[in-house]
Amino acid sequence: MLQQTTVSTAEKPQEWRAEFRATLALAWPLILTNLTMSLIGATDVLMVGWLGPTQLAASSLGFNLSMLLAIFGMGLVTGASPLMASEIGRRAHSVRDIRRTFRQALWLVAMLSVPMLLILWNTGAILLLLGQDAGLAALAQDYIRAYMWSIPLFLATLVFRNFLAALERPMWSLVVGVVGVLGNILFNYALIFGHFGMPALGVVGAGVGSVLTNAMMLMLMIIVVYRHRRFRRYHLLGRWWRSDWPRFFQMTRIGTPIAVSHAFEAGVFSAAVVLMGWISTAAVAAHAVALQLASLTFMVPMGLAQAATVRVGIGHGRGDAAHIRRAGWTSFAMGTGFMALMALLMLAIPGTLTGFFIDRSNPANAEVAELAVSFLIVAALFQIADGAQVVGAGMLRGLHDTFVPMLFALFGYWVIGIGVGAWLAFERDWGGVGIWTGLATGLGIVAVLMLTRWMQRARLGLLPVAAPLRQGASLPI
Secondary structure, eight states: OHHHHHHHHSOOHHHHHHHHHHHHHHHHHHHHHHHHHHHHHHHHHHHHHTTOHHHHHHHHHHHHHHHHHHHHHHHHHHTHHHHHHHHHHHOTTOOHHHHHHHHHHHHHHHHHHHHHHHHHHTHHHHHHHTTOOHHHHHHHHHHHHHHTTHHHHHHHHHHHHHHHHHTTOTHHHHHHHHHHHHHHHHHHHHHHHTOTTOOOOTHHHHHHHHHHHHHHHHHHHHHHHHHSTTTGGGOTTTTTTOOOHHHHHHHHHHHHHHHHHHHHHHHHHHHHHHHHHHHOHHHHHHHHHHHHHHHHHHHHHHHHHHHHHHHHHHHHHHTOHHHHHHHHHHHHHHHHHHHHHHHHHHHHOHHHHHTTTSOTTSGGGHHHHHHHHHHHHHHHHTHHHHHHHHHHHHHHHHTTOOHHHHHHHIIIIIIIIIHHHHIIIIISOOTHHHHHHHHHHHHHHHHHHHHHHHHTTTTTTOSOTTOOOOTTOSSOO
16 A cells, blocks of 8 residues: 555656746746847947957956845745745736835835945055056946946846736836847947947946946746736735835845845856956956856856746646656756866867957967966856755755755855865966966855755755655655
8 A cells, every 4th residue: 555655656758748838938038038138248348358458357256246245135036936925826916026026126126226336436555455456447437337337237127027927927127128128239330339329438338338228128938928818817016115125125025135145156256357367467457258158058047047047936836746846957057067068169269269359360369368267167167056055045045945055155155165276276376377277166065065065955944834744755855
């Protein structure tokens, strides 16, 4: 009798196939939307790179500082995603609680924007304190004082994206993202180089172009949620001034560790830029190229992590341990599998890939091109670890587990990543390659810790109380 019961409750292959299809249907628009966001940054790097290595290095220094703050804000806003997903898992037609979470996410964006803008206004002074070249710091400040106004617009757009993802309707985010890429190319072309009757503003033009792009994307999102019959019933912006402190603090309790984790990860790459600046301007420019390529591949597991948060979150709301298991492992396998392919590609043609961002035929770029290739080869070696750690974090986020993963990020990125990288770069004279090797080591440590915690989720009490464990599977992996 026990054997019959166990067989009857075993997960069937068609359940895994159904989960794969559901995850893929949710993830691919999220992936492409993330890719459009990355392409907007890549467009800035590409076009500013045409101005010369100095402009590229300066904009990279400023952009990395701004992204450290923006990514912290992204993490806080992301706290809304598992809340909305779990609510949908509990009550598929919920409206009021979804709207409550959405409104408080916008409140959070407004509160965050003031200190962020004040910090970024002083970019030049901050870079000088970090030991950067005075000329690069001044040029970076000019760029950021134009660019920084795009960050509140971007975070508000992200709130809309989280809403659409929780409803498993991310296609509109992709449409808006594609329009954003095209708009950014047009704005940059006009404002950086002075086309269509516009003045040639150089790096400042790239910043103004980003503001116009993000404003356009936010307006398109508002139009979508108020015109589409599937979304307008939520009345997302109605009575937006009403406070809801219980929901606000619930969201920040989940979102703050995510934000700190994101800041640790972004901060380690920003710190790497500072360390590169201590080596040479060529090292900073080469780092920007290699990091941009690594960021492009990262968009796929990042999208799968977002899908994992929603799919696991729905299972969490239903109290369904089997759904949680399938949702998590499906996203994990897809993310690490893709990154393995990208590692092979980077190892096979590093020169060709870096050539998209810098003119390798120009003798003035020879040192930057050589360094970028060496950095990219190291980046290829941590692709799988990078995919594993971000999807693992997304899986745990669906269980509302964010505090311990934050500690993993602190240890892996800063103790291991920066510690090993700085030691190899300056004590062992590995230069920029040493910094990238440290980053790879830190990502690998974080990936192992995330996966271990996921596999121990039942023993650690991370499953919802209502979730029944199957017979013979008291500790599912």
